Amino acid sequence: MNDLHLMATRSRAAAWTLAASSVEARNAALLAMADELNARREEIFAANCQDIDIARESDLAAPLLGRLRFREEKLKAVTDGLRALAGLPDPIGQTTLSRELTEGLKLYRVTCPIGVIGVIFESRPDALVQIASLALKSGNAVLLKGGREAAHTNAALCGALRAAAEKSGLPADFAQLMESREDVAAMLKEDTLIDLIIPRGSNAFVRYIMDNSRIPVLGHADGICHVYVDKAADIDMAVRIATDSKTQNVAVCNAMETLLVHRDIAADFLPALLPCMQEKNVRLLGDETVQALIPVEPATEEDWHAEYLDLTLSIRVVDSLNDAVDHINRYGSHHTDCIVTDDQAAAKAFLTRVDSAGVYHNVSTRFADGFVYGFGAEVGIATGKIHARGPMGLEGLTTYKYKLLGSGQLMTEMKNGQRAYTHVLLDESCPV
Amino acid sequence: MNDLHLMATRSRAAAWTLAASSVEARNAALLAMADELNARREEIFAANCQDIDIARESDLAAPLLGRLRFREEKLKAVTDGLRALAGLPDPIGQTTLSRELTEGLKLYRVTCPIGVIGVIFESRPDALVQIASLALKSGNAVLLKGGREAAHTNAALCGALRAAAEKSGLPADFAQLMESREDVAAMLKEDTLIDLIIPRGSNAFVRYIMDNSRIPVLGHADGICHVYVDKAADIDMAVRIATDSKTQNVAVCNAMETLLVHRDIAADFLPALLPCMQEKNVRLLGDETVQALIPVEPATEEDWHAEYLDLTLSIRVVDSLNDAVDHINRYGSHHTDCIVTDDQAAAKAFLTRVDSAGVYHNVSTRFADGFVYGFGAEVGIATGKIHARGPMGLEGLTTYKYKLLGSGQLMTEMKNGQRAYTHVLLDESCPV
Numbered sequence: 121m122n123d124l125h126l127m128a129t130r131s132r133a134a135a136w137t138l139a140a141s142s143v144e145a146r147n148a149a150l151l152a153m154a155d156e157l158n159a160r161r162e163e164i165f166a167a168n169c170q171d172i173d174i175a176r177e178s179d180l181a182a183p184l185l186g187r188l189r190f191r192e193e194k195l196k197a198v199t200d201g202l203r204a205l206a207g208l209p210d211p212i213g214q215t216t217l218s219r220e221l222t223e224g225l226k227l228y229r230v231t232c233p234i235g236v237i238g239v240i241f242e243s244r245p246d247a248l249v250q251i252a253s254l255a256l257k258s259g260n261a262v263l264l265k266g267g268r269e270a271a272h273t274n275a276a277l278c279g280a281l282r283a284a285a286e287k288s289g290l291p292a293d294f295a296q297l298m299e300s301r302e303d304v305a306a307m308l309k310e311d312t313l314i315d316l317i318i319p320r321g322s323n324a325f326v327r328y329i330m331d332n333s334r335i336p337v338l339g340h341a342d343g344i345c346h347v348y349v350d351k352a353a354d355i356d357m358a359v360r361i362a363t364d365s366k367t368q369n370v371a372v373c374n375a376m377e378t379l380l381v382h383r384d385i386a387a388d389f390l391p392a393l394l395p396c397m398q399e400k401n402v403r404l405l406g407d408e409t410v411q412a413l414i415p416v417e418p419a420t421e422e423d424w425h426a427e428y429l430d431l432t433l434s435i436r437v438v439d440s441l442n443d444a445v446d447h448i449n450r451y452g453s454h455h456t457d458c459i460v461t462d463d464q465a466a467a468k469a470f471l472t473r474v475d476s477a478g479v480y481h482n483v484s485t486r487f488a489d490g491f492v493y494g495f496g497a498e499v500g501i502a503t504g505k506i507h508a509r510g511p512m513g514l515e516g517l518t519t520y521k522y523k524l525l526g527s528g529q530l531m532t533e534m535k536n537g538q539r540a541y542t543h544v545l546l547d548e549s550c551p552v
Numbered sequence: 553m554n555d556l557h558l559m560a561t562r563s564r565a566a567a568w569t570l571a572a573s574s575v576e577a578r579n580a581a582l583l584a585m586a587d588e589l590n591a592r593r594e595e596i597f598a599a600n601c602q603d604i605d606i607a608r609e610s611d612l613a614a615p616l617l618g619r620l621r622f623r624e625e626k627l628k629a630v631t632d633g634l635r636a637l638a639g640l641p642d643p644i645g646q647t648t649l650s651r652e653l654t655e656g657l658k659l660y661r662v663t664c665p666i667g668v669i670g671v672i673f674e675s676r677p678d679a680l681v682q683i684a685s686l687a688l689k690s691g692n693a694v695l696l697k698g699g700r701e702a703a704h705t706n707a708a709l710c711g712a713l714r715a716a717a718e719k720s721g722l723p724a725d726f727a728q729l730m731e732s733r734e735d736v737a738a739m740l741k742e743d744t745l746i747d748l749i750i751p752r753g754s755n756a757f758v759r760y761i762m763d764n765s766r767i768p769v770l771g772h773a774d775g776i777c778h779v780y781v782d783k784a785a786d787i788d789m790a791v792r793i794a795t796d797s798k799t800q801n802v803a804v805c806n807a808m809e810t811l812l813v814h815r816d817i818a819a820d821f822l823p824a825l826l827p828c829m830q831e832k833n834v835r836l837l838g839d840e841t842v843q844a845l846i847p848v849e850p851a852t853e854e855d856w857h858a859e860y861l862d863l864t865l866s867i868r869v870v871d872s873l874n875d876a877v878d879h880i881n882r883y884g885s886h887h888t889d890c891i892v893t894d895d896q897a898a899a900k901a902f903l904t905r906v907d908s909a910g911v912y913h914n915v916s917t918r919f920a921d922g923f924v925y926g927f928g929a930e931v932g933i934a935t936g937k938i939h940a941r942g943p944m945g946l947e948g949l950t951t952y953k954y955k956l957l958g959s960g961q962l963m964t965e966m967k968n969g970q971r972a973y974t975h976v977l978l979d980e981s982c983p984v
Contacts, residue, residue: 136881140904219926225915227925234937235907315937330766334759336938337768357960364962449568468984471955472572475667481984483657483958492966493659493954494651494975505666505747505951506768507939519937522925523903526915528789530796534924543926552900552913 124306128313131236134291135261143210149288150206154199156284167272187244198249211514218546228523228550233259235315243267250497252295258517265298308333342427342453343373345485348444350461351382358460364484367400374488379435380444390414409437424451445473456488477510556738560745563668566723567693575642581720582638586631588716599704619676630681643946650978660955660982665691667747675699682929684727690949697730740765774859774885775805777917780876782893783814790892796916799832806920811867812876822846841869856883877905888920909942
């Protein structure tokens with residue numbers, strides 16, 4: 121029996137306690153977490169300085185150093201987030217269907233926690249607080265593995281959250297920190313104890329997880345997002361949306377990677393786009409039609425598959441809306457894709473046919489985010505189709521169970537005609 | 553490129569056409585299917601006779617022969633089912649969330665089909681019609697693999713359904729029949745074309761699927777269902793529910809396999825139960841306490857894990873409701889479990905703490921079924937926690953996408969304060 125198995129066993133026990141806890145207890149724990157993080161600020165900042173020093177010595181790139189830093193501003197953001205989360209309605213115990221099946225027999229579908237969730241996330245330490253707090257609010261236990269660079273900060277943050285939960289009468293083991301890649305590998309084998317894995321990382325990493333576990337995986341892999349400029353687009357709006365989608369923040373999964381342009385508008389649109397992209401120092405790649413209209417490097421087949429996460433954009437001219445949809449469904453990552461058009465029928469066709477979690481009309485792809493959608497925060501963005509799609513907030517962390525309340529009804533009575541099905545929809549919450 | 557890859561490619565194309573089809577076209581196809589099955593009755597019955605003859609030659613057991621038979625009665629049941637399904641509301645295109653994010657920018661969560669679903673099912677040929685018709689109604693394409701024993705019947709049925717779809721202007725390839733185990737193995741590799749696999753079969757078979765594919769699996773594995781007779785149970789009701797749960801149909805996944813009895817009521821309850829079980833010829837196994845109260849064979853640790861699917865029942869005496877919950881969560885299959893009690897607080901604790909898709913109070917476990925729940929029919933019963941749980945009907949075959957309708961909103965405007973989030977919940981359906 122390895123350490124990870126013991127940890128997962130403790131998570132399982134914590135999850136069953138949390139599933140039966142009151143929302144008052146869970147909200148009190150969230151407020152206590154904010155207080156505890158504030159009380160331990162010096163310890164947390166000192167741990168973060170250790171991580172930063174080690175990162176500097178190993179020449180970590182400046183943007184990554186920025187993500188790693190956890191000081192006053194980040195502390196305020198996460199404690200504000202905890203207090204806001206405490207104010208949201210309880211995601212569990214909600215009745216989503218109620219129906220009388222036969223006289224005196226009532227069926228209720230009631231939301232409940234998933235159970236034990238393994239989350240592997242990147243170096244940003246504030247992600248730890250967001251994920252753990254969303255899990256606690258929704259009654260789940262989490263096994264967390266953060267980036268190695270943030271090890272000291274994560275340990276300090278997780279210690280504070282565990283202490284706060286315990287002070288509020290909830291199990292500290294609702295959140296446990298895994299230490300190593302070996303822990304992650306061991307976790308993948310615990311399919312009887314762990315209900316779901318959420319890996320945040322590269323496509324290759326998500327595939328490694330899927331190939332090595334029976335546990336369901338809700339993936340957050342590539343973000344190859346497209347903007348399609350339709351022939352009926354407003355050119356000014358298309359330029360602004362394309363520029364914002366590509367350049368507002370290049371290092372995020374909801375940034376545009378490929379721009380598709382209808383042939384009929386390309387000669388007007390591309391020259392209008394060019395100065396905006398040049399101003400932001402975007403390296404442009406294009407197919408032959410694009411090359412004939414504006415100065416770009418040639419794009420290859422590989423570019424349509426590329427997630428640059430950088431100041432690079434591939435551009436392709438298409439003959440029709442259908443060709444745009446086919447390109448997106450073939451090369452995209454089913455994350456978020458936008459059409460710019462003034463033609464409502466074209467918008468409807470695009471939004472219906474594009475097979476992505478987010479399908480946008482006349483708005484920047486950068487809006488694909490749990491906070492932006494009003495979910496409070498997110499544990500990730502799911503690009504698969506099962507369970508949750510798009511930004512996963514509290515609702516994505518719940519499942520449901522069917523509660524059936526009877527007074528001795530037997531199947532024998534249904535089969536021999538003593539009783540009949542009524543199947544009346546009710547409008548009531550489950551009483552137990 | 554193997555045949556299965558070509559089949560999956562055709563399924564993918566059919567799925568994208570279906571996702572954009574009108575509910576009128578899908579309902580017309582369902583009615584055409586009922587007509588086509590009736591028109592081809594002689595061909596279908598002849599194919600079924602071939603299967604039955606082969607099965608008789610290979611000494612198939614009588615209950616399996618009964619499940620394989622497809623004549624007038626089954627034809628009427630499936631055509632009645634098709635017409636009823638045509639009358640149900642459209643499960644796709646339903647708005648389940650609408651919210652203004654900032655002025656003029658509206659977010660809608662809209663249900664849509666999952667896409668391409670692989671279903672492996674048992675010998676009962678009527679299951680083919682149920683699964684294919686639920687898939688078509690919900691806009692999905694299916695790759696189907698039925699039992700080898702029903703090969704001729706399945707081919708005749710699937711041919712009729714495909715012809716009816718085509719006559720209604722929908723792609724015949726919404727349903728394709730796989731022929732062999734090699735096809736199933738090849739399907740498991742097509743994770744870019746297939747969105748979900750639903751294996752109906754043994755636990756070992758479901759694990760084989762999970763171990764050999766990256767495609768999400770919604771499993772329907774063991775049904776180890778429990779009835780717990782609480783100390784505050786009505787003894788007459790407990791006897792009736794236990795008898796119905798065990799004996800009304802022993803060969804189904806929602807039949808009881810283990811009976812748990814509170815120590816305080818065991819001496820009264822077990823002698824009352826005994827004659828009912830003896831009358832139905834149920835072989836009884838019990839722990840030492842049970843052995844001291846009624847004549848039973850000794851139960852071993854293996855019995856608590858057993859899905860007998862037969863006239864056999866294991867009985868255990870527990871010291872408390874918590875011990876009953878612990879037993880169920882440890883040995884059960886998270887399918888359906890029942891408490892018999894007149895104590896509302898005990899019922900609430902049981903329903904909250906038992907980690908199963910169905911948690912019942914004072915009603916036979918045999919009610920766990922998609923038709924019984926009012927879902928029309930089911931493609932299976934999911935015992936996992938992700939996506940769908942319990943009987944999977946139309947709703948379980950849908951996912952959703954977020955549609956965001958804007959007028960040029962940029963993330964730059966949100967970040968620099970030109971615009972603010974409003975996050976107003978709306979009560980409206982998505983217009984596109």
